[in-house]
Amino acid sequence: MFERLLPHMRVNTVYDIQLDELYAKGVRGIITDLDNTLVGAREALATPELVKWLDRVRDRGFKVVIVSNNNETRVSKFAKPLDIPYIHAARKPANKSFRKALAVLGLPAEKTVVLGDQMLTDVLGGNRMGLYTILVTPIAPADEGIMTRVNRRIERIALSRLRKKGLWYEGETK
Numbered sequence: 475m476f477e478r479l480l481p482h483m484r485v486n487t488v489y490d491i492q493l494d495e496l497y498a499k500g501v502r503g504i505i506t507d508l509d510n511t512l513v514g515a516r517e518a519l520a521t522p523e524l525v526k527w528l529d530r531v532r533d534r535g536f537k538v539v540i541v542s543n544n545n546e547t548r549v550s551k552f553a554k555p556l557d558i559p560y561i562h563a564a565r566k567p568a569n570k571s572f573r574k575a576l577a578v579l580g581l582p583a584e585k586t587v588v589l590g591d592q593m594l595t596d597v598l599g600g601n602r603m604g605l606y607t608i609l610v611t612p613i614a615p616a617d618e619g620i621m622t623r624v625n626r627r628i629e630r631i632a633l634s635r636l637r638k639k640g641l642w643y644e645g646e647t648k
Contacts (some may be wrong), residue, residue: 476632478601479593480641481609488512488589488610489527493534496587501606503579504531505572507590508542508552508560510622514614520556528556537579541571543595566590567599576603593632594625 485491488511509515512524520528531538540560542549553560559578564571576586583604590596591612600607612618618626636642 476635476639477641478598479629479632480601480636481593481597481607483606483608484611485608486611487613489523491589491608493531493536497534497536500585501587502536503576503581503586504536504538505541505575505579505586505588505600505605506538507566507588507592507596508540508549509544510591510612510614510618511589511596511610512540513552515617515619515622516614518551520552525556528558537581539575539578541566541575566595567602569599569603572599572603572605592622592625593629 483491488506506512513519513521528538538558540549540553540558541564542560542562543564543566544562546562549560549562561571561574561578566572572588576583579586587606587608588596588600589608589610590600591610593609597607597609615626633642
């Protein structure tokens with residue numbers, strides 16, 4: 475059961491993702507979470523470093539869509555200045571938001587990755603849809619809301635079980 479929470483890849487930040495390797499594997503789309511994946515949960519706008527990274531992503535030929543469980547005000551304020559399409563109130567890990575994101579990208583699951591900081595929303599939802607999942611270390615865990623904190627407790631239980639089965643090692647992030 476907990477195996478569905480295993481990402482295909484783990485990285486410390488989005489900047490650690492080898493974009494050329496993804497492109498060589500045929501990936502053309504990125505579905506990304508917002509809070510604690512791209513910026514801290516209380517950061518209203520993209521950092522200059524993130525803007526440069528997103529420019530590199532698009533210059534390499536990737537399409538990007540933000541899929542967030544947060545409200546429209548939060549997500550639109552972040553995404554519109556960057557000219558990135560978004561899906562708010564996504565209710566991840568529900569399949570519907572991931573299907574919508576694939577439609578926005580105009581790509582099949584096998585050509586798309588999911589970036590996110592939560593195993594119970596981003597990774598589980600992406601894995602259920604057959605997407606390649608990349609787990610990012612949360613940027614600012616202290617700023618997380620109550621539901622995310624509940625999810626983090628469940629994640630700790632899952633990680634304990636995965637470690638016991640030999641499926642999770644601490645030093646795996648790239």
